Amino acid sequence: MNFNFRLPTLKVYLIIFSFLSVFFLTVCKDNNESSTSDTELTELQLRALKISSPMPDNAFLEGMDQSDELIELGKMLFHDPRLSKSGTLSCHSCHNLATFGVDNLPVSIGHGWQRGVFNSPSVLNAAFHKSQFWNGRAETVEQQAGMPILEKFEMASTEKHVIEVLSSIPQYVTMFGVAFPNDAAPVSYKNVETSIGAFERTLITISPFNDFLAGDENSLTDLQKDGLALFIETGCHTCHRGQVLGGEIFAHFQTPAERASGNISPGRFEITEREADKHFFKVPSLLNVVHTYPYLHDGSIWDLSQTIVLVAKEMLNKDLTNEEVDLLTEFMGSLTGVLPNETMQLPLLPASTSDTPLPDFSL
Amino acid sequence: MNFNFRLPTLKVYLIIFSFLSVFFLTVCKDNNESSTSDTELTELQLRALKISSPMPDNAFLEGMDQSDELIELGKMLFHDPRLSKSGTLSCHSCHNLATFGVDNLPVSIGHGWQRGVFNSPSVLNAAFHKSQFWNGRAETVEQQAGMPILEKFEMASTEKHVIEVLSSIPQYVTMFGVAFPNDAAPVSYKNVETSIGAFERTLITISPFNDFLAGDENSLTDLQKDGLALFIETGCHTCHRGQVLGGEIFAHFQTPAERASGNISPGRFEITEREADKHFFKVPSLLNVVHTYPYLHDGSIWDLSQTIVLVAKEMLNKDLTNEEVDLLTEFMGSLTGVLPNETMQLPLLPASTSDTPLPDFSL
Numbered sequence: 001m002n003f004n005f006r007l008p009t010l011k012v013y014l015i016i017f018s019f020l021s022v023f024f025l026t027v028c029k030d031n032n033e034s035s036t037s038d039t040e041l042t043e044l045q046l047r048a049l050k051i052s053s054p055m056p057d058n059a060f061l062e063g064m065d066q067s068d069e070l071i072e073l074g075k076m077l078f079h080d081p082r083l084s085k086s087g088t089l090s091c092h093s094c095h096n097l098a099t100f101g102v103d104n105l106p107v108s109i110g111h112g113w114q115r116g117v118f119n120s121p122s123v124l125n126a127a128f129h130k131s132q133f134w135n136g137r138a139e140t141v142e143q144q145a146g147m148p149i150l151e152k153f154e155m156a157s158t159e160k161h162v163i164e165v166l167s168s169i170p171q172y173v174t175m176f177g178v179a180f181p182n183d184a185a186p187v188s189y190k191n192v193e194t195s196i197g198a199f200e201r202t203l204i205t206i207s208p209f210n211d212f213l214a215g216d217e218n219s220l221t222d223l224q225k226d227g228l229a230l231f232i233e234t235g236c237h238t239c240h241r242g243q244v245l246g247g248e249i250f251a252h253f254q255t256p257a258e259r260a261s262g263n264i265s266p267g268r269f270e271i272t273e274r275e276a277d278k279h280f281f282k283v284p285s286l287l288n289v290v291h292t293y294p295y296l297h298d299g300s301i302w303d304l305s306q307t308i309v310l311v312a313k314e315m316l317n318k319d320l321t322n323e324e325v326d327l328l329t330e331f332m333g334s335l336t337g338v339l340p341n342e343t344m345q346l347p348l349l350p351a352s353t354s355d356t357p358l359p360d361f362s363l
Numbered sequence: 364m365n366f367n368f369r370l371p372t373l374k375v376y377l378i379i380f381s382f383l384s385v386f387f388l389t390v391c392k393d394n395n396e397s398s399t400s401d402t403e404l405t406e407l408q409l410r411a412l413k414i415s416s417p418m419p420d421n422a423f424l425e426g427m428d429q430s431d432e433l434i435e436l437g438k439m440l441f442h443d444p445r446l447s448k449s450g451t452l453s454c455h456s457c458h459n460l461a462t463f464g465v466d467n468l469p470v471s472i473g474h475g476w477q478r479g480v481f482n483s484p485s486v487l488n489a490a491f492h493k494s495q496f497w498n499g500r501a502e503t504v505e506q507q508a509g510m511p512i513l514e515k516f517e518m519a520s521t522e523k524h525v526i527e528v529l530s531s532i533p534q535y536v537t538m539f540g541v542a543f544p545n546d547a548a549p550v551s552y553k554n555v556e557t558s559i560g561a562f563e564r565t566l567i568t569i570s571p572f573n574d575f576l577a578g579d580e581n582s583l584t585d586l587q588k589d590g591l592a593l594f595i596e597t598g599c600h601t602c603h604r605g606q607v608l609g610g611e612i613f614a615h616f617q618t619p620a621e622r623a624s625g626n627i628s629p630g631r632f633e634i635t636e637r638e639a640d641k642h643f644f645k646v647p648s649l650l651n652v653v654h655t656y657p658y659l660h661d662g663s664i665w666d667l668s669q670t671i672v673l674v675a676k677e678m679l680n681k682d683l684t685n686e687e688v689d690l691l692t693e694f695m696g697s698l699t700g701v702l703p704n705e706t707m708q709l710p711l712l713p714a715s716t717s718d719t720p721l722p723d724f725s726l
Contacts, residue, residue: 079461088456088472098442098709105722109451113476115724291714303717338711346461346707351654354666359468361478 051237054214059127059201070179074199076347084155087359095123100291106299111156112363119299127201129247142197159189171350205337227331244285257300414600417577422490422564433542437562439710447518450722458486463654469662474519475726482662490564492610505560522552534713568700590694607648620663
C-alpha cells in the first residue's frame with residue numbers, strides 16, 4: 001500500500017498541541033472540582049446524608065420494565081376519566097400534577113360528591129414509600145393505583161368496566177400490546193395497575209435539599225441550613241427519614257379534631273387487626289410539604305407552622321419556640337421540587353368508539 | 364489606510380463561486396415551489412377556501428394585549444380549582460385539554476354533582492366563534508370565561524370568593540400586577556376574565572384540513588377530498604362555514620330526545636325573548652368533531668355517523684346513503700388538530716396562604 005500524506009509542518013503540530021492542552025486542562029479542572037466537592041462535604045451535609053439521600057432518576061426496582069411505551073401508557077391512564085364510572089374522575093382529579101400531586105382538600109370528593117375517609121397523599125415520589133395509603137393497605141404504587149378506581153366513594157368503577165372501556169379503544173389495545181409484548185391478553189386490570197405504577201415511578205421531584213445532599217453546599221440558604229440542623233437536633237428525623245423524609249414507618253397519632261369529636265380512626269389496626277397498630281398511621285413524606293396542605297391523616301390542619309408545633313409536641317413532647325418553628329418552616333421550603341416539563345405535559349387521549357361503555361352518573 | 368490582504372488564488376474563487384451557486388439554486392428552488400403551490404391551487408382547494416380559511420397563530424383581536432405574562436396567568440387560572448366554591452372544579456374540569464377541550468359527557472357534572480343544562484362545547488378554537496354558549500349568551504371568550512365560575516350548578520363561586528382567593532396568594536398578586544401594569548387594582552374579576560380569555564385565544568388546533576387550505580394539496584387523503592367535495596355539494600357548509608366550520612349563525616334545531624320527552628329547549632329565545640329565536644341554537648364548530656362527542660346541544664347522540672344522518676335530514680332534508688355518510692365522516696377526520704406542546708403543559712400553581720378562603724363542599 002502507498003500512503004500519500006503530506007507531513008504537517010511544525011506550526012500545525014504546535015496548533016494541535018495547544019488545542020489538546022486546553023482540552024485536557026479543562027477536563028482535569030472539571031474532574032478536580034467534582035472530586036473536591038465529594039470529599040469536602042460540610043459537616044451538615046454529612047449529617048443530612050445520615051437521614052436521607054439524593055434522588056435517583058426514577059423509582060423503578062431492579063428488573064422492572066421501564067420502557068417509554070409503558071410509561072406513556074401509564075400517563076394516559078392516569079389522566080383518563082373514562083376509567084371511572086361517571087367518566088369524570090381520573091387519578092389526576094385527586095392527584096393533580098398542577099398542585100404537587102394532591103387536591104388540597106381535607107378529603108377528596110369522589111363519585112356522587114361523596115367524601116373520602118383520609119386526606120389524599122401526594123402521588124409525587126410515592127413509589128419511595130415503603131407502603132401506600134395512610135394505613136399502608138397497599139405495598140406498591142402499582143397495588144395502590146388499582147384501588148381508588150374501584151372504591152365506591154372514589155372512582156366507583158369495576159375491573160370489568162375498565163377493561164371494557166380500554167378494549168373498545170383501538171389505540172389503547174395497540175399500546176397495551178406494545179407495552180406488554182409477552183402477554184397473551186395484554187389489556188388486563190393488572191397491566192392497568194402496572195402501567196399507572198410505571199408512570200408514577202417517574203414522578204420524582206428534585207428539591208434544593210436534594211441538591212444539598214448531592215453535594216451542592218450552596219443550594220440551601222443560611223436559614224434553611226439552620227432549619228435543617230434544628231430538624232435533626234429536635235429529632236424530627238426519627239420518623240421523617242429516608243429517601244422522602246417519611247413513608248417508612250407507622251406512628252401512633254390522633255388529631256385534635258378526632259379527639260374533639262371522639263371519632264378516632266383505628267388507622268392501621270383496620271388492616272392488620274393487631275392491637276399494637278391501633279391509631280397508627282404511616283408517617284407522611286415531607287417532600288413538597290409547603291404545597292401538600294391540609295395536613296394530618298384527616299386533613300384537619302391547614303397551617304404548616306401549626307402542624308409543626310402539634311407534631312413536635314405529640315411525637316417528641318417538645319415545646320418549640322416561635323423562632324424554632326420559623327426555622328423548621330424555612331427548611332421545609334427547601335423540600336419543594338418540580339417535575340420535568342415532559343412529565344407535566346398532558347397526554348392526548350384517544351377517542352371512544354361505539355363499543356365504549358357510556359358514563360353513568362348514578363350512585 | 365493600508366489593506367494588507369493576501370489575494371486568494373483562482374482556485375479559492377472557484378470554490379466560493381460553487382458554494383454561492385448551490386446556495387442560490389436552493390433558495391430559488393424553494394421560492395419557486397412555494398409560489399407554484401400558491402398559484403396552482405386545485406379546484407377543490409379553491410372551493411374549500413370559499414367556505415373556510417387557514418388558521419392564524421392566535422385569535423387575538425387588533426389592539427388586544429397578547430403578553431406572555433397575561434397568557435401564562437390565564438393558563439394558571441384556567442387550571443386552578445380554587446376559583447370554584449368547592450376547590451375541586453376548574454375550567455379544565457369540563458374543558459379538559461387532554462380530551463380536545465371537552466369532557467365527553469352529555470352534560471357536565473358540577474358543584475354537588477349537579478348536572479349542566481347543555482353539552483359543554485370545546486374551548487379549543489372557541490375565540491373564533493361569533494358568540495359563545497349554545498344560546499349565544501356571551502359574545503367573547505372573555506365574557507364566557509367568567510360565567511361558569513359563578514353558575515350555581517357549575518363552579519358555584521362568587522366574584523368575591525375569586526378575588527379573595529387570588530388576593531391571598533402573593534404570586535398571583537404579582538402576576539396580575541405584571542399582566543395589567545396600568546391597572547390601579549389589577550386583581551379584579553374583569554381581569555380574571557381577560558386573562559382566561561387571553562389563554563383561550565391561543566388554543567388553536569392545526570388540522571390536515573387547515574394545511575389543505577394553506578396550500579398543501581397532499582395533506583388530505585383521496586377519501587377525505589371526496590368527503591370534502593361531498594360536504595360542499597350536500598350544502599353542509601350553509602351552516603358549518605367560516606374559520607371553524609360553525610360558530611357563526613344560529614339555526615332551528617330540536618333533538619330526537621327532546622321531541623321524545625316533550626321537553627324542548629327554548630334555545631336562544633331564552634336570551635333574546637324573540638319568537639324568531641325559539642329553539643334556535645348556535646351551529647357548533649366541526650373542528651376536532653371526531654373527539655367532541657356526544658353531539659347536539661343536549662349531548663344525546665354519541666355516534667358521529669348517526670349525527671350526520673340526522674342533521675342532514677333535519678337541516679337540509681337530505682337522505683344520505685351509507686357511502687355518503689362514510690365519506691363525510693372521512694372528511695371530518697381531517698379536522699382533528701393538536702395543540703402545541705407548551706400549551707399542553709400543566710402550570711405549577713402557587714400555594715394558598717392562611718388568608719385563602721377554604722373550600723366549601725356544601726350546596
